[in-house]
Amino acid sequence: MKAVILAAGEGMRLRPFTYSRPKPMLPIGNRPILEYIVDALVSNDIKDIIMVVGYKKEKIMSYFQDGARFDARISYAFQEKQIGTAHALIAAKHFLDDNFVVLAGDNLIDSRIVSDLLHNGRIPSILVTESDIPSKYGVVQLEGNKITSIVEKPEVMVGNIISTGVYLFNHEILNAIEIEMCAGALGITNAIQKMLGKQDIYAVKTDGKWIDVVYPWDIIKVNAMALSSEGQTISGVVEDNVMIKGPVVIGAGTRIRSGTYINGPVLIGEGCEIGPHVSIFPTTSIGNNVRIDPYTYVSNSVIMNNVCIGSHSHLSHTVIDEGVMIASSLSCVCGQAFAKIDDDFFKLDNIGAMIGEDTIIGSHVAIAPGTIVGAGCRISDGVRLSGNLENKCVVV
Amino acid sequence: MCGIVGYTGPREAIEILLDALKRLEYRGYDSAGLAVLENDIQIAKDRGEISQLEKSVPKLRGTVGIGHTRWATCGKPSKENAHPFLDCSGNFALVHNGIIENHRELRRELEAEGHLFTSETDTEVLVHLIEKYYDGNIEKAVRESLKRVKGTYAIAVIEKGSREIIAARKENPLVVGLGVGENFVASDVTALLNYTNKVIYVMDGEYAVISPIGVRLYDSSGNVISRTPSLVTWTIEDAQRGGFEHYMLKEIFEQPASIHNSLLGTLDGIEEGELLQNVNFDSVKIIGCGSSYHAAMVGKYIIESLAHIPVTLELSSEYRYSHGTRESPLVILISQSGETADTLAAAREARKRGCRTLAITNVVGSTITREVDEVFYTKAGPEIGVAATKSYITQLIALYLVGMRIGYVQRTLSHELLRSMKDQLRIMPRQVNAVLDNKEIVEEASDLLVNARNVFFIGRNINYPTMLEGALKLKEISYIHAEGYAAGELKHGPLALLDENTPVVASCIRDHTYEKMMSNISEVAARDSPVLAIGYEGDRDLMAIVDRFIGIPKVNPLFSPVPLTVVLQLLAYYTARKRGCPIDKPRNLAKSVTVE
Numbered sequence: 001m002k003a004v005i006l007a008a009g010e011g012m013r014l015r016p017f018t019y020s021r022p023k024p025m026l027p028i029g030n031r032p033i034l035e036y037i038v039d040a041l042v043s044n045d046i047k048d049i050i051m052v053v054g055y056k057k058e059k060i061m062s063y064f065q066d067g068a069r070f071d072a073r074i075s076y077a078f079q080e081k082q083i084g085t086a087h088a089l090i091a092a093k094h095f096l097d098d099n100f101v102v103l104a105g106d107n108l109i110d111s112r113i114v115s116d117l118l119h120n121g122r123i124p125s126i127l128v129t130e131s132d133i134p135s136k137y138g139v140v141q142l143e144g145n146k147i148t149s150i151v152e153k154p155e156v157m158v159g160n161i162i163s164t165g166v167y168l169f170n171h172e173i174l175n176a177i178e179i180e181m182c183a184g185a186l187g188i189t190n191a192i193q194k195m196l197g198k199q200d201i202y203a204v205k206t207d208g209k210w211i212d213v214v215y216p217w218d219i220i221k222v223n224a225m226a227l228s229s230e231g232q233t234i235s236g237v238v239e240d241n242v243m244i245k246g247p248v249v250i251g252a253g254t255r256i257r258s259g260t261y262i263n264g265p266v267l268i269g270e271g272c273e274i275g276p277h278v279s280i281f282p283t284t285s286i287g288n289n290v291r292i293d294p295y296t297y298v299s300n301s302v303i304m305n306n307v308c309i310g311s312h313s314h315l316s317h318t319v320i321d322e323g324v325m326i327a328s329s330l331s332c333v334c335g336q337a338f339a340k341i342d343d344d345f346f347k348l349d350n351i352g353a354m355i356g357e358d359t360i361i362g363s364h365v366a367i368a369p370g371t372i373v374g375a376g377c378r379i380s381d382g383v384r385l386s387g388n389l390e391n392k393c394v395v396v
Numbered sequence: 397m398c399g400i401v402g403y404t405g406p407r408e409a410i411e412i413l414l415d416a417l418k419r420l421e422y423r424g425y426d427s428a429g430l431a432v433l434e435n436d437i438q439i440a441k442d443r444g445e446i447s448q449l450e451k452s453v454p455k456l457r458g459t460v461g462i463g464h465t466r467w468a469t470c471g472k473p474s475k476e477n478a479h480p481f482l483d484c485s486g487n488f489a490l491v492h493n494g495i496i497e498n499h500r501e502l503r504r505e506l507e508a509e510g511h512l513f514t515s516e517t518d519t520e521v522l523v524h525l526i527e528k529y530y531d532g533n534i535e536k537a538v539r540e541s542l543k544r545v546k547g548t549y550a551i552a553v554i555e556k557g558s559r560e561i562i563a564a565r566k567e568n569p570l571v572v573g574l575g576v577g578e579n580f581v582a583s584d585v586t587a588l589l590n591y592t593n594k595v596i597y598v599m600d601g602e603y604a605v606i607s608p609i610g611v612r613l614y615d616s617s618g619n620v621i622s623r624t625p626s627l628v629t630w631t632i633e634d635a636q637r638g639g640f641e642h643y644m645l646k647e648i649f650e651q652p653a654s655i656h657n658s659l660l661g662t663l664d665g666i667e668e669g670e671l672l673q674n675v676n677f678d679s680v681k682i683i684g685c686g687s688s689y690h691a692a693m694v695g696k697y698i699i700e701s702l703a704h705i706p707v708t709l710e711l712s713s714e715y716r717y718s719h720g721t722r723e724s725p726l727v728i729l730i731s732q733s734g735e736t737a738d739t740l741a742a743a744r745e746a747r748k749r750g751c752r753t754l755a756i757t758n759v760v761g762s763t764i765t766r767e768v769d770e771v772f773y774t775k776a777g778p779e780i781g782v783a784a785t786k787s788y789i790t791q792l793i794a795l796y797l798v799g800m801r802i803g804y805v806q807r808t809l810s811h812e813l814l815r816s817m818k819d820q821l822r823i824m825p826r827q828v829n830a831v832l833d834n835k836e837i838v839e840e841a842s843d844l845l846v847n848a849r850n851v852f853f854i855g856r857n858i859n860y861p862t863m864l865e866g867a868l869k870l871k872e873i874s875y876i877h878a879e880g881y882a883a884g885e886l887k888h889g890p891l892a893l894l895d896e897n898t899p900v901v902a903s904c905i906r907d908h909t910y911e912k913m914m915s916n917i918s919e920v921a922a923r924d925s926p927v928l929a930i931g932y933e934g935d936r937d938l939m940a941i942v943d944r945f946i947g948i949p950k951v952n953p954l955f956s957p958v959p960l961t962v963v964l965q966l967l968a969y970y971t972a973r974k975r976g977c978p979i980d981k982p983r984n985l986a987k988s989v990t991v992e
Contacts, residue, residue: 020833047597048626053639058832062649065638066586068569073585076639097627237664253661255668271660289659289822305656306826308819323826325819358826358949 003046006088007105008054008079016356019375022055024105029226036108038070044114047072050095052088054079084186090178104165112208117168124173125202127166137162138189147201152189164210216354219319223302224283227265318352327363337370398493399423402462402552402561405578405608409461416587417446417463424467427478431489434458441478460559462552464491471516472761481520483527487556492519494549494568538562564603572596572604579606593628642979644781648965652825654786657775658793666800677726680707683715683742684730687784693861694957695795702803712738720749727751732787734762743767756794781980783872785965820955827949827959841944842970844899844928854883855903862957866964873979874972883916896924904931907953
């Protein structure tokens, strides 16, 4: 059996973290979301994988290559303009024969998701789950195990069972979707809605892990769910007088200097230089080649690769993208905040700062809770920031 | 990583094995070998790439055989360490991809029982184990042997007097190809696509018995497994290039990851490592050929600026015939493959002259690593495109790291400065990433060069060698005559060649040569030559005086060669693509040059 992963989208609501990477490449627990999907497929013995790529496709292709590193065989289909999931699926048509699984490249899943779908085995079927915010998804209504209706992002509440965007299809269904797509239904959900009268479509319920990362602050929550809750794996060099408690992973080539206090779950990548006297609290991921200077406090945060954090900084409930350089004494305390993304307002109870890639921050900068700093910004010494900053802002 | 293949059927095995091995060359290419069975098992091995083996292999007859292409992990790349391996009796031959972790214990045990080993590899224990457990049933012998080993493997074994291949796997890929009256086995389906698209994937802990008429699959205890064959619907080329149009483009896009990997652990090594510990030298000489020589030239600026000691340069082919001077510098030799004949000779010459030697190479255990005192490995991984891209960039990264280390051991680099230099390296993958994100701008700018017959590349200071490398890339793959020049030398001759049909590519970043570069660019523009300039993003003064502009991130000038080189690689790539050139295999050129 083959699988198609739809990974062409950008993930605009996650900006600035999708400035130079597509959403499926967002690191959770120091691995891209897409890698969790590939792992879930491979552990169910589905190794022929077609990735439909588009936005920043090279990032995906040069990470996964031919798939050998993941014990899979990956080929790529291209969707240059991201106009809908049905359109993306058809882009992979020439790779497909027989039965196949379709998945969205930007949902974190475990292997249960795939095995539940396969064990049910009915074709065509849609994997469904319950959701607290059904209005963001395709909501399905059921009669027994058959789907009677599916509505994309309904404005009135019709139920809380949603489509996960994971499907088991065959070639016949692919042709039917293509016909509906040509008639204007560019999304798989719309195409299926149109097909419902003519064709039985089954729902498969799952209790497996299916997590959607929609907004920047979701990264912190999802990262916490992904970190292992037991065991320690310590590579690299840990100097004397370092306290390491709870589940902690430290990668090869990393040096933890004296007086550092690490309370897991904490994941630290390879080649980092941490300390002396740094405190890291749950649940935090730190990428590769990260430098953290003395007297810095990090708690419940995600710090990606190649980041330099100067001394005396305080980072709580904060996401820092790749290549950010912080001179010293950055303050990102967490607190209550209102955030606006597109036209939606959010009241967030515990949030720090969201800082985009390659931003350079001077010393003694204070960032208010809920602030989103764009990619490539330059923030001068002593600035106080709040609200949303566009990419490449210069703040003096 | 290594690659294995096997064939049994009516055809001459050798041709199929060689062809299949070539498809697996991306898995490694430091040595290769094959075993073909007629009456006896005959073995042919050689160092180097498959093409080397192809040249040296005698005409072996036989229709059953196995082959291997190696990327050394345990035991240096040499003819002795190349697979396949025979047992003492010559009854079995075996190829292996993976690592046997407990090979030392097993080897001691087998040697004590009288088995004779011919190599330093972990693999050889497997074939002797099979000999030990053989009591007339090869399957059982393989099963028993594999129970003894810890580690990972994909293996293929042939037995004298049998037309069957036994193949087994644990954590390394293995696939069986089904033909008509013939069957195949390989590490990767790409090796087989010329012959069949019907395959059976072997899973962890399983083994397959492959004969010309059929394939039987078993679990580790010997119970039969049935599995429906799968059909492969993609082509060879697509699979290996992972969606990219050319290997060169794939490798250009791998550079942020290559730089990132090069830094893992090595940044820490600047202060905590052992490289050049307690070594006395007061000058440095860097030696290389081709792109490696350009890296050496950049290295001169890096080391001089970080360590404040004089650095001289030599081409490998010239150094070996020069007369030794009285000084005894630290000699740094740069060779991607570690097999470049001229550079090897230069290494020997340097040792003879009593110099301390340090090699920078990409291939673990290559010849040069045995000819020098110390080795610094670049972490580019196998590079397939003939034009050096990621191997060059990782050479530069190696030179920054070595330069900082020299600065540290010579005590010329303060703690603060070293820290900020390390930060510059940490964000280097990001700078390259930013260049790659703007690939469309470079693609568009390449219009300026597509129809040119001659192009000049000019730069100053640390980016003078970068422009030489840019010119080399362009001529290698687009067949346009390109010359790199130090911008200040232009008026001493080449200015006479400039006219409206001769574009000039200029690097012009805001360092202490900026004003001089600007006036050189004006001189060129005054001769009507179209100018393509590469400078820091947003440089309006520069944009105003040139025809095309490509911006790179504002990095410390000492580190500007890295993003700049990536722009020049993309420029050469897009120019060649628009001209329809065979980018991955330019005429008359080979990947590593092992002739003098």
